[in-house]
Amino acid sequence: MALLSAAGVCTSFVTDRGLVRAVDDVHIELDQGQVLGVVGESGSGKSVLVRSIMGLYRLDSRAIRRGSIWFDGTDIAALSARQLRDLWGPQIAIVFQDPMSALNPVMQIGRQITEMLRHHLGVSRSAAAARAVELLDSVGVPDPARRVREYPHQLSGGLRQRVAIAIALSCEPRLLIADEPTTALDVTIQAQILRLLRDLQERLHMAVILVSHDFGVVGSLADEVAVMYAGHIVERGRAEQVIDRPAHPYAGALIRSTPRLEVPPGERLPTIGGRPPNLLALGPGCPFEPRCDRRLPRCRDQRPELTAGAGGHLSACWNPIQDPQSAITSPDGAQ
Amino acid sequence: MARRRERKFGTLIWRRLVRMLITIVLVVTLTYLLLDLIPGNPAYSMLPQDQLTPANIAQVDHQLGLDKPFFARMGLWALHALQGNLGVSYQNSQPVASLIVSRLPVTLELMILAQLIGLVLALAIALVSVNQRRKVTSGFSTLFTVISLSLPNFILALVLVLIFAVKLHWFPATGFTPLSQSLSGNVSSMILPSLALGVGTAAVYAQVLSAELSKTLQQDFVQFAIAKGLPRRTVLLRHALRPSALPLVTLAGLNVGILLGGSFIIETIFALPGIGALAVNAIYSKDYLVVQGVVLFVTVSYVLINFAVDLLYSVVDPRVRRNAGAS
Amino acid sequence: MVGTGQELASGTGIVYAEARPRSRRRPVTLYIALAWLGVVIVAAVFANVLPIQHPLAINPAVSYQSPSAAHWFGTDQLGRDLFARVIYGARISLIVGITATALAALAGALLGLLGGYIQGTTDTTIMGLMDVLLAFPGIVLALALTSFLGASVRNVILAISVLSVPVFARLTRSVALSLSQREYVQVAKTLGTPAWRIIVFELGPNVASTVLAFVPVIVAVAIVIEGTLSFLGIGVPPPTVSWGSMIAQGQSVFATAPYMSLMPAGAMFATILALNTIGRFLNRRSDRGRVI
Numbered sequence: 031m032a033l034l035s036a037a038g039v040c041t042s043f044v045t046d047r048g049l050v051r052a053v054d055d056v057h058i059e060l061d062q063g064q065v066l067g068v069v070g071e072s073g074s075g076k077s078v079l080v081r082s083i084m085g086l087y088r089l090d091s092r093a094i095r096r097g098s099i100w101f102d103g104t105d106i107a108a109l110s111a112r113q114l115r116d117l118w119g120p121q122i123a124i125v126f127q128d129p130m131s132a133l134n135p136v137m138q139i140g141r142q143i144t145e146m147l148r149h150h151l152g153v154s155r156s157a158a159a160a161r162a163v164e165l166l167d168s169v170g171v172p173d174p175a176r177r178v179r180e181y182p183h184q185l186s187g188g189l190r191q192r193v194a195i196a197i198a199l200s201c202e203p204r205l206l207i208a209d210e211p212t213t214a215l216d217v218t219i220q221a222q223i224l225r226l227l228r229d230l231q232e233r234l235h236m237a238v239i240l241v242s243h244d245f246g247v248v249g250s251l252a253d254e255v256a257v258m259y260a261g262h263i264v265e266r267g268r269a270e271q272v273i274d275r276p277a278h279p280y281a282g283a284l285i286r287s288t289p290r291l292e293v294p295p296g297e298r299l300p301t302i303g304g305r306p307p308n309l310l311a312l313g314p315g316c317p318f319e320p321r322c323d324r325r326l327p328r329c330r331d332q333r334p335e336l337t338a339g340a341g342g343h344l345s346a347c348w349n350p351i352q353d354p355q356s357a358i359t360s361p362d363g364a365q
Numbered sequence: 366m367a368r369r370r371e372r373k374f375g376t377l378i379w380r381r382l383v384r385m386l387i388t389i390v391l392v393v394t395l396t397y398l399l400l401d402l403i404p405g406n407p408a409y410s411m412l413p414q415d416q417l418t419p420a421n422i423a424q425v426d427h428q429l430g431l432d433k434p435f436f437a438r439m440g441l442w443a444l445h446a447l448q449g450n451l452g453v454s455y456q457n458s459q460p461v462a463s464l465i466v467s468r469l470p471v472t473l474e475l476m477i478l479a480q481l482i483g484l485v486l487a488l489a490i491a492l493v494s495v496n497q498r499r500k501v502t503s504g505f506s507t508l509f510t511v512i513s514l515s516l517p518n519f520i521l522a523l524v525l526v527l528i529f530a531v532k533l534h535w536f537p538a539t540g541f542t543p544l545s546q547s548l549s550g551n552v553s554s555m556i557l558p559s560l561a562l563g564v565g566t567a568a569v570y571a572q573v574l575s576a577e578l579s580k581t582l583q584q585d586f587v588q589f590a591i592a593k594g595l596p597r598r599t600v601l602l603r604h605a606l607r608p609s610a611l612p613l614v615t616l617a618g619l620n621v622g623i624l625l626g627g628s629f630i631i632e633t634i635f636a637l638p639g640i641g642a643l644a645v646n647a648i649y650s651k652d653y654l655v656v657q658g659v660v661l662f663v664t665v666s667y668v669l670i671n672f673a674v675d676l677l678y679s680v681v682d683p684r685v686r687r688n689a690g691a692s
Numbered sequence: 693m694v695g696t697g698q699e700l701a702s703g704t705g706i707v708y709a710e711a712r713p714r715s716r717r718r719p720v721t722l723y724i725a726l727a728w729l730g731v732v733i734v735a736a737v738f739a740n741v742l743p744i745q746h747p748l749a750i751n752p753a754v755s756y757q758s759p760s761a762a763h764w765f766g767t768d769q770l771g772r773d774l775f776a777r778v779i780y781g782a783r784i785s786l787i788v789g790i791t792a793t794a795l796a797a798l799a800g801a802l803l804g805l806l807g808g809y810i811q812g813t814t815d816t817t818i819m820g821l822m823d824v825l826l827a828f829p830g831i832v833l834a835l836a837l838t839s840f841l842g843a844s845v846r847n848v849i850l851a852i853s854v855l856s857v858p859v860f861a862r863l864t865r866s867v868a869l870s871l872s873q874r875e876y877v878q879v880a881k882t883l884g885t886p887a888w889r890i891i892v893f894e895l896g897p898n899v900a901s902t903v904l905a906f907v908p909v910i911v912a913v914a915i916v917i918e919g920t921l922s923f924l925g926i927g928v929p930p931p932t933v934s935w936g937s938m939i940a941q942g943q944s945v946f947a948t949a950p951y952m953s954l955m956p957a958g959a960m961f962a963t964i965l966a967l968n969t970i971g972r973f974l975n976r977r978s979d980r981g982r983v984i
Contacts, residue, residue, distance in 0.1 A: 084592070086591075086592060089591070112596075115594045115595070115596060116594060117594065118592055118593060118594030119593055119594035120594075123593075124592050126585065126589055126592075128585065131584065131585035131586060132585050132586055132589040133586055133589070134586045134589075134590065134604050135586065135608070136607055136608055137603075137604070145593075145595065145599070145603070146593055146594075146595075149594070149595055149596070149599070150594060194589075197593065384823075387820065388820075388823050388824055388827055391820070391821075391824040392824055392827050392828070395824060395828075396836075399836055399837075399840045400840070402837070402840040402841050403840050403841070403842075404841070404842060511965070511968075511969075512965070514968060515912070515961060515964040515965040515968050516961055516964075517916045517919055517920065517960065517961075517964070519919075519920060519923055519939070520939065520957045520960070520961065523939070523943060523946060523953060523957070526946070527946050527947065527950065531946065531947045532947075621829075622828075622829035622830065623829065623830065625829040625832060626829045626830050626831030626832050627831070629831060629832065629835060629924075630831070630920055630923070630924065633924060634943075644832075644835070645835075645924060645926075648835065648839040648924075648926055649925070653840070656836065656839060656840075660828075660832055660833075660836050663829060663832055664827055664828050664829065664832065667827060667828075667829055668827050
């Protein structure tokens with residue numbers, strides 16, 4: 031049985047200017063030990079999606095939620111607030127994008143780890159302290175015994191993110207959600223963190239949902255990839271397939287615009303024309319239609335559903351890309 | 366880099382110290398000037414009608430130092446004040462300074478209790494008002510704050526006396542039992558007065574604390590704490606409260622002035638033998654030296670307290686420390 | 693940042709988020725406050741011609757009467773009608789409050805503008821003086837001034853306005869400081885406009901709205917101080933009717949005739965509450981629409 035099974039997930043927000051459909055009719059399935067990458071630009075709804083899966087919006091009065099989310103055989107919607115909180119930490123853990131703002135600036139790092147252990151696992155103070163040091167060590171923080179007593183501002187960005195990962199892993203969750211874990215970091219540190227995540231995932235056999243706007247980040251870790259646009263999943267399939275043979279024009283354009291070393295210097299970086307979608311005024315048709323260079327008349331009036339394409343994976347497009355060569359300039363998708 | 370930071374810090378303190386001293390000097394001057402405000406000769410208002418003989422007038426003049434030129438007067442008075450000599454009470458011939466010192470503990474106790482009540486009550490109100498789920502209690506706490514801010518403390522005092530002393534007979538309406546005599550008696554005689562002062566204080570603190578708390582709760586690290594599965598109470602108390610409470614430190618220092626003023630009225634209403642009642646009674650009996658002495662003492666103390674609070678704040682605020690040491 | 697989805701995702705206050713911003717609507721309480729204040733002001737202004745009893749008319753036969761049809765608020769120890777006395781008390785409180793605040797606002801604004809515009813030694817001196825005034829705990833200064841000067845309406849107004857000057861001075865100074873940097877002030881300077889014209893015509897109007905937003909709150913504070921002084925017997929002297937002295941007179945018989953103190957206390961409380969409500973509303977609005 032799948033570890034995570036989410037169907038028809040819709041999350042909308044009531045704002046001054048109207049109803050915003052951040053996530054619209056999304057289906058997700060994940061098995062234990064699988065890594066799912068969710069790719070999309072800012073505003074595509076990927077962050078809202080993963081938070082909805084966790085059930086984080088249960089406590090937010092501004093959010094309107096729909097859909098069923100089953101985690102490990104339990105219906106998330108049926109859980110009480112207390113049961114939900116018991117889920118967060120031991121079962122599902124999340125790593126936020128910016129570790130500097132995610133960590134409590136006036137609390138020692140060790141304490142931020144031990145409070146998880148003590149609350150969820152009932153560990154004694156001394157045992158928790160020892161475990162915190164171990165955890166810091168396992169995520170590659172040098173001199174962990176000293177670091178435990180330090181404050182977040184005393185660490186570099188990369189170290190802070192390692193600490194955030196250590197906190198997330200402290201209760202050995204079945205599912206780890208990493209929401210743009212490397213976006214706020216230098217490129218060199220990015221690689222380190224990704225490698226760390228891969229090691230940990232292999233070792234602990236965790237399911238991971240990795241969110242990013244960068245295909246490169248996702249490509250190195252993910253088994254499956256889902257591409258989001260304006261709150262919808264527009265393409266989904268095995269990572270190699272989506273990256274090598276994208277069917278949806280947006281996915282193709284996104285992959286094309288990823289900077290690569292192989293592209294000769296001086297050549298212009300391809301961009302996606304047009305403007306990001308206005309989530310307040312989405313039409314009845316495909317949300318990508320205004321910017322699509324493959325659009326057909328029917329794209330404006332009717333929204334395409336996810337259907338299996340020639341490449342073997344799912345895409346939501348009336349005019350999907352058939353020829354893989356026209357989509358990318360280099361055959362090598364893996365980083 | 367650390368040494369330069371320390372040096373900057375040192376000059377900052379030095380500059381504030383100088384400013385404070387200048388303020389004190391000016392305060393002393395102004396306080397002394399009060400005596401000159403009295404229309405006509407003070408002796409005329411101090412002495413009863415049938416004792417207005419030239420000899421008596423001259424004696425009062427001499428006592429108040431009015432027979433010397435202004436700057437000499439003031440200098441002399443300031444000098445004496447530094448030595449702890451604030452003159453002698455006209456009413457009972459006791460040295461003003463010793464009167465003040467003997468009655469200081471009562472006022473201190475009142476103010477400390479009022480601060481405590483204010484802080485504890487404000488904490489409760491802020492925590493309740495932040496919990497949007499329980500609309501009824503959070504509505505009540507907002508109502509309480511709004512009302513308390515507009516209710517003068519002497520009116521509140523009268524209402525408290527009516528309910529708890531006259532109708533319920535729980536506490537005495539007036540009078541003071543010193544700690545040395547009986548702990549329960551002392552508490553009983555101090556509850557209503559400290560409530561009268563503390564409730565208004567709580568309202569002010571609660572407003573600030575609620576606002577700060579709401580702001581802090583929007584921050585990312587609070588949501589991360591929630592996503593860690595920690596219970597609401599832990600997130601509130603352990604994560605959100607500490608950074609939100611910092612502005613209260615300065616506020617508490619500023620509030621000492623309001624409490625000092627309030628003690629004048631509350632001590633009078635409840636017949637507590639504190640500095641405030643001393644001053645008010647001196648005003649009634651035109652004992653100008655006593656009034657002057659109390660005003661001087663109270664104001665200088667207030668200036669010193671605020672200076673200390675300022676210092677404490679800049680040392681304690683981790684944001685200041687953080688900005689200096691950020692990588 | 694595109695679309696509101698992302699903002700909401702990262703900025704949503706979970707658990708404690710407010711359902712929607714409340715600042716747009718004008719709360720009902722504001723209208724109630726304005727209405728009450730209107731009633732009080734009208735009653736106070738037209739006290740002489742209102743069909744009420746004389747506030748000083750002594751009638752020992754009807755002393756200590758509970759509120760009734762004949763005496764809406766009851767009578768005091770000398771048989772004087774409390775309703776009339778409360779209205780006349782409103783008169784004094786409003787006169788003292790408004791006058792003291794107006795004086796303080798004018799003096800404070802002038803000092804603040806001078807300091808903020810001219811800066812330098814002038815500024816340091818002015819701010820130093822304000823610091824000294826602020827060093828005195830409020831009521832203490834008012835008590836000291838009225839006790840040494842003598843209790844009278846004039847002295848009470850004087851004492852309260854002296855107390856309130858620093859508030860306005862600081863306020864206008866910060867506005868003046870920031871506005872002095874603005875281009876149109878620099879332009880006026882280079883055109884040779886005399887300083888006083890700049891202060892009055894360029895800086896003045898911008899400062900006015902900020903000052904006005906604070907006026908209701910300061911008037912409320914002035915009324916409290918006046919009430920406190922009169923309560924202690926050091927404020928407005930008899931026979932002038934004041935809420936504070938009325939409350940003091942009713943203190944000894946609070947158990948048997950609570951209306952003597954409660955009527956003026958209630959009127960005072962309601963007026964202060966109304967002023968504070970209006971003041972809070974004005975401050976929220978001026979924060980958003982400020983020129984700065």
